[in-house]
Amino acid sequence: MRKPLLLIAIFLGSINVFQAQKLDIIPKPVQIEQQGEVFRIPASVRLILDKKLQHSADYIRGEFLKSTGITPNVFIGASQEKKSIVFLVDDTMELPEEGYRLSVKKEGVLVKGKSANGLLNGFQTLLQICSAKAIEKGTIPFVTIEDYPRFEWRGMMLDVSRQFFDKETVKNYIDWLSAHKMNVFHWHLTDDNGWRIEIKSMPDLTLKGAWRGPGEVIPPAYGSGNQRYGGFYTQEDIKEVVAHALARGISIMPEIEIPGHSRAVIGAYPELGCVITHQTKSVQGEVDNVWCVGREENYQVLDGIIKEFTELFPFEYIHVAGDEVNRATWEQCPECQAVMQDEGFTDTFQLQNYFFRRVEKIVEKYNRKAAGWNEIIKGGQLSPKTQIFAWQGVDYGIESAKKGYSTIMIPGQYTYFDMAQSASERGHRWAAIIDTERVYGFEPIPENDLSLDEQKLIKGVQGALWSEYLDRPERFMEYQSYPRISALSEVAWSKKEDKDWDDFYSRLTNSHLQRLSDMGIAFRDFPPTAIYKNGNITVIPPYEGATVHYDAEGKEPTLESLVYTIPIETTDFENYRFRTFFNAFSSSPMVKAEKPPVAQWNTSKVEILKLSENISEHIDKNGIYYLSFHQKDEQTAHGVVREISLFENDNLITTYSEEQLLKSKPQRRFLIEKYSDKNTYRLDFAVENMTEKASSAEVKLHYSPYLEPEVKVTSSMSENPRFPISNLEDYNPDTYLRTDVPCENGDWILYTFTSPVSSSKIEVLTGIPNHPRFFVNDGHVEYSYNGVDFEKGEAFDYGIAYIYPKQPIKAIKIMITGTNHEPIVAGQDLRINP
16 A cells, blocks of 8 residues: 555645645745645634734735735734634744744634744735635635745845935835835935935035936936926935835835935035046046045034934944945045045045045944945955945955955846846846846855855845936836846745746746736836748747737837737738737837747857858848847857858858857848849858857847948047947947037037938937937937038937938938036937838
8 A cells, every 4th residue: 555655645745836836926935835725714804913013014904905805804912713814923933033934724824923024024925825826816725834034135225316206106116025025125315316315404415416407506317308307305204114114024224325426415515525626527427426535524414414314214224335436536635635645545445445434433323334335345444344235246245255244245237127128128238138037047145256154244135226217118117126126036035946947937927927017016027039930920928828919010019009819921020019018007028020040059068160051041132131149148158159151152242250259249240232032041150169168049140120321420529439439330239429528509420421321211319329328408400412401300309319301311410409418428320211
């Protein structure tokens, strides 16, 4: 009988595993066991809360109703009864501080937590179980869960300076973090572009420093245009938000940006800055944005500000920033130089360290600890209580831990959610293209680089949402946050060995996207894949049940567009566009139909691969084609690409012999001028993998939708040598112009074609590609059919203007009629439609 019994046990165990997966809990619990029965929630169910949860009673009541549709009767500290749901603190549990045990049986539900926050974590798990797709409404399956976080610090930062979000939006954001068992909200309250917190001892910080626009002390920026823009939180607002967060198990760490990123402060109180003879610019191009280190009275001012912060925020840490300080200002300042001389300093990093050691003493005077960005570890020792936030990369976290500092991993390359999520989407790109899978793949503890004791100094992980480019479209802040924060929550909470992308993606798409929707989050959905082959477009939805809409005329699909159901027969695949829609507010980026890769490889050996591919089916007309190499991630981006050649009927058209690293994402341009459907086309290239590391990529060939006529570009404004005017002549979207000066009324940029160009529409773009920065606010386009006489065209709207030529066009001019209130202007290649 042993063998049949063993088989039955294995079978039942597999059922339990299957059912546990269907609960779709995010972040994944440490341990879960499930039986087949369910507890039916009584219509008059009693929720019995430990006295330590009294401050969360209203929150628990409301969320339970939303999740189950049942209005509970809530009792504080009452005795347990059958069919009740009980939350009980038991500080003797052998679990971490925020751990909990959840048990559902026929007698009822019991959640025991090591602390009140442990109970709140258990409550979030209970809500997720009730809202899982496979669970009947009003029931809870019999389950036993033991759970606790991997990291004690699970944070998320929101920048409210560049874009201001009102307190209700902030409270919603905190609700969403709590639903993912995150426990720290890092509130970035001050920066160059706005001071957002009332300080009663310094009223001009908000009277002046909270506003930008014409006539204000801060000029327009980040899409605010020529309107007065801004806002701030009163101290009563702050207290309300702090209480809201604490009821949900969230601590709020406020941030004061000092000594750099302080244009709003210096604008409101100029005497806090340095007196210098020549303006210097920060890395963002800001001026007058650094506190003077040499003015003794500045430390008295900081004492007053920090004192008010500590009265508003009970959390143990105050973040005092320290990133990207324009130290060149101090080099010109007599008072700063006097401090350097008196202290015997030889560089300004030592001066920065002097400043922070004094700030630390102020913070610790009020029984708080200082935190700062990783730059503050330069120039000297800090207080052992100070916590470092490693934003510039994992290596900076390693350096911090090796120096003995408590460290939070927040590397921009994985956890900066202002980064674009794909090459076609809006957002920064300086750190990386960061999609949800990349976030999920981040490992916060570099075990090979740190000793066991040093690893213990990595206290947690955090994400950051800087708001430069969140001004549009509507609710873009939510789109950039989720589901990437869902992935981050599992990085922060779940055991490293339990992480599995496919399993996470299944839980996310089966139930959790619906939970995000029910929370009211306008999240980013996953895009479909559309492949064109043999005259048909076949669309693969991103997950089971996803709805894909499409447009056949090159427009962005909407909810009113056709729904994809079967392969689309067409020879005009370039005009088709596809998007996944979850609801009216949540959708994916738009994608185009693509042909399959023309080649691919996958090797982990030291070898030279010589590939020769017949690509005739990929070339179907005259025009410009781009060959690009797409690796899955950095781990497979090893090797060198060389000797790329395109042949037509075995005759060489173009060859590129120079080497390019695969990680540089090489792209090559080919011009087809004598296309015939009787021609054959062959692509030859070589890849050398010089190590035993993984090297793999898909090679794709894309037809360019735009014309690229020879053009000469000139301007009235001097160029930045690193971003020259000639960048506007290469039709490479990754290169662009940056001037070296601000624009003024009368400035211009002139595009002159070698020969007149026929076009249905020309898009004239200013600003950095995909970023609303340094674009033309006030101005219009002019165009000429003969290169001499110009006609006035459209005004620029958010940096873009369009021309619809009636005959071949010889020249285009960007005419600037006013400042853009930025230190420079950026320009892009023309997009010339056939």
